[in-house]
Each structure stands twice: as structure tokens, then as C-alpha cells.
Amino acid sequence: MRNHAPYLTLLLCAGCLSTACSGTPPDSVARALIRAGFPKNTAFTLLKELTEQAGHRLSGSAGSLKALDVTQQMMRQAGLTHVRVESVMVPHWERGTVEEAVLLDAGGRRISPLSVCALGGSVGTPIRGITADVVEVQSFDQLRALGKSAVGKIVFFNRPMDPTRLDPFNAYGGAVDQRGRGAVEAARAGGVAAIVRSVTTARDNVPHTGAMGYVDSVRRVPAVAIGIEDADRLSALITRGPTPRVRIRLDCRVLPDAPSGNALGELTGSEFPDQIIVVGGHIDAWDKGTGAHDDGAGCVQAIEALRLLREIGVRPRRTLRAVMFMNEENGLRGGRGYAASPNRDSETPIAALESDRGGFAPRGFSVQADSATFTRVRQWQSLLELLDAGKVETGHGGVDITPIVDKGTPGFGLLVDRQRYFDYHHSANDTLDKVHPRELEHGAIVMAFLLYLISEQGL
Numbered sequence: 001m002r003n004h005a006p007y008l009t010l011l012l013c014a015g016c017l018s019t020a021c022s023g024t025p026p027d028s029v030a031r032a033l034i035r036a037g038f039p040k041n042t043a044f045t046l047l048k049e050l051t052e053q054a055g056h057r058l059s060g061s062a063g064s065l066k067a068l069d070v071t072q073q074m075m076r077q078a079g080l081t082h083v084r085v086e087s088v089m090v091p092h093w094e095r096g097t098v099e100e101a102v103l104l105d106a107g108g109r110r111i112s113p114l115s116v117c118a119l120g121g122s123v124g125t126p127i128r129g130i131t132a133d134v135v136e137v138q139s140f141d142q143l144r145a146l147g148k149s150a151v152g153k154i155v156f157f158n159r160p161m162d163p164t165r166l167d168p169f170n171a172y173g174g175a176v177d178q179r180g181r182g183a184v185e186a187a188r189a190g191g192v193a194a195i196v197r198s199v200t201t202a203r204d205n206v207p208h209t210g211a212m213g214y215v216d217s218v219r220r221v222p223a224v225a226i227g228i229e230d231a232d233r234l235s236a237l238i239t240r241g242p243t244p245r246v247r248i249r250l251d252c253r254v255l256p257d258a259p260s261g262n263a264l265g266e267l268t269g270s271e272f273p274d275q276i277i278v279v280g281g282h283i284d285a286w287d288k289g290t291g292a293h294d295d296g297a298g299c300v301q302a303i304e305a306l307r308l309l310r311e312i313g314v315r316p317r318r319t320l321r322a323v324m325f326m327n328e329e330n331g332l333r334g335g336r337g338y339a340a341s342p343n344r345d346s347e348t349p350i351a352a353l354e355s356d357r358g359g360f361a362p363r364g365f366s367v368q369a370d371s372a373t374f375t376r377v378r379q380w381q382s383l384l385e386l387l388d389a390g391k392v393e394t395g396h397g398g399v400d401i402t403p404i405v406d407k408g409t410p411g412f413g414l415l416v417d418r419q420r421y422f423d424y425h426h427s428a429n430d431t432l433d434k435v436h437p438r439e440l441e442h443g444a445i446v447m448a449f450l451l452y453l454i455s456e457q458g459l
């Protein structure tokens, strides 16, 4: 949008003849970003397009490849250059069409369905399903203590997220082991399948999927997530007795690895084009909803942040590169592939920023870097407060950028209002209508501003 430049000359930088330059006061840039971003909320328009055109985009799916096309087109329209895909191979798991669990009476007759979905990576069941009594536990220790009484049973892991933890991300971390390792631990105990209480803060009956794993030395048993209301109902039945019997049927399956990739686009640095500042999210998403918060939001915010900077006339000193990382949810092949690519050999990484905590109102940034870098970033706190996002704390940058950060590059994660993310995360409720256009845009504005500060001032 080169035709905006004359206007921006006045808007941003009275002393500069063309566009915003390193002499432009940062507070002017912050105000220009607000003026450019909020009237249009373009990030939401992009998210609508992504979720409508490539709603189901689990790695290896046709939708995931479509998402690469859609986001490349968005980057071109935003005026980014060097728009391309860097190839990676990804795991390919398909949910299939049969996905059910039913409560049975003692005679094997159907009492009622349970709200379940397969966990990502689960093996399927035989066509007739797996039918067994259910045993409930809150922990792996409790399961081991059951000894032989778990043999031949469906193991029901029912430890909830701890609601007394202020940060739901911490509560999630305290419960998600059941999803990740439940199938392995159930099989070790002699169980035939696993049912896992959905790892969510919602109070509804929608099941939440997510990655689970197997180990080669342990028999592979199927695993499902169950909605919270049915988890409580099942638990009440077990307490009351007699032991409920459940039949699970799944036709999900693992296919050979599939070709895929990360989509990239850039604003090339005017002074240091080989110095790279990455901004991204993950383009793959679980297949129950449309991945609006997780992580369509982060992807479109990365594109929108660069589009905003271009619109207000910023020509960054260092290269700003948007990356749509593939396969965060069940493999991290995109993040690893990006960092390991020979294309990185001629580049100097400066920083990597990820948005993957949902498209909620921004609060600031987590910083994953040495103390000197953290101190430097802390000095920008008062500037970030101009955008009502002045929180700067040490912490995890993001899963996709971890392979970059592990090589010594400072990592940044957008911090947001955390309370609702796990209501929607990995479920059929992660859809566009749960995203607030202004909050989403606010995040993109704050990201753009941090990118500007890093690009102009360095770290």
C-alpha cells in the first residue's frame, strides 16, 4: 500500500521524507498502529476467511494444504514478499466417521450415549467395538495401586483441572498427563481402553481432543476424551454401583507421513535484510472446531502485524518474517523443520515471537531469553503500556518457536487474558463466533509494536 506513504510522512515522521524511520518516536508508531488497526479489525476478516476456507486443517489433511494456500494469498495481499512454502513431512492421523461410547446395562442393552471423541493419534477399535466394565482413577499412582483389578477394564481418568489455580494454563499442565499418557498407563495396568475427562474449564458436555502418545513396548489401546457432564455422570454411576459397562467404537487410524510445509512471507529489512525476526502461529488445528482461537488467531495476527506496519509506512531495519508453522498439535515437524532448514544457514536470527494462547485481549509478552535481554525488553514496558499491554515477564515463548529459541534466539509469547481459552481449546466450540474482533486486532497491534521496537532498536 505504497500510496499511503505521503499521508504517513505527516502521520509519523516529520523529519523523514519517505516513511517511518528509526528516528520516529515509538509512541507515534503506537498511536499510528491503533489508528490503522481498530477501525477495520482486519485480523478478524482474515480469520473468517481462514476458518471458512480451511476450517479442518489437521496435519496431513486436504484442509491443512488449503490453509497454506489461503495464508500465502493473504500474505501477498498484505504486501509481503518472498511468500513461499518450505516443505516438511508430517504425521497423518484421521478421525474417521465412527466415534461413539455407550453405557450398557447388565444385559448388554444400550442405556445412553456418552459424549466422547477420539484423542489425536489413537488407534481404532475392532468394528464391533470394545466392551468392558469401567474403573475410575484420579492418577497413575492410583491406577497402579489397583493391581489386578484394572485388568480387562476400561480405565477412566477423571482428575479435573484445578479450578483454584489462577492461571488456567497451570491447571491445564496439572491435568493433561492423563490425556498424553493415559492410554499407555491403562495398557500397562492391563486395561483395554482409556476414557479421559476433557481437559477444559468449560461446564458443558463437549469433549476436547488433543495429542496422546504410545510407546513401542506397550500394547496400543484406544483412548477417548469425554465431556465434563458425562464424566461426572459416569463417576456418579461408579460411586453408586453396580459398575457401569461401556462400549467404545472408533474407526480412527494412522496413515503414512504426508508432505506438507510452513508458509512464509516477509517485510525485508532495509538495513539488515539477513537479520531475521520471526512472528508466527501454527496453521494446523484439531479437527473438531475450526481452530479459530487455536491457532488461527495467532496466524492471522502475524500477517496482520506486518500488514499494519506496512500500512503505517514502516520500512523495518531488520527483516520481519511471518511463519505459519505446520504440525504444532501432533508432532512439531514444522517448528523443527524451520529451525533445521539449510535456508537458515545464511541468516542471523534476532528474535522469534509467537501468538498461541488464543485471540483474547492482549496483556503483554512472556520473554524467554537471558537476563540481559530480558532487562532490555523490560525497558519497553512503559511504551507497551501505551497499548494497554505492559506486562513483561519471563516465561515460555511458544511451542513452534522452541526449536529456534533452543539455538539461543530470544523468544517472545503474546500474553492474553487467559481465563476462557480452555473453554474452547481443541473442541467443536473453537469457532469464529468465540473470537472478539477488537480483542484479536488489539493483539495484532501489540505484536506489531514489539516487532517494530526489536527491528528498529535491536536486542
Ligand SMILES: [Zn+2]
Pocket (backbone or CB within 6 Å): 282, 294, 295, 328, 356
Ligand atoms: Zn495452539
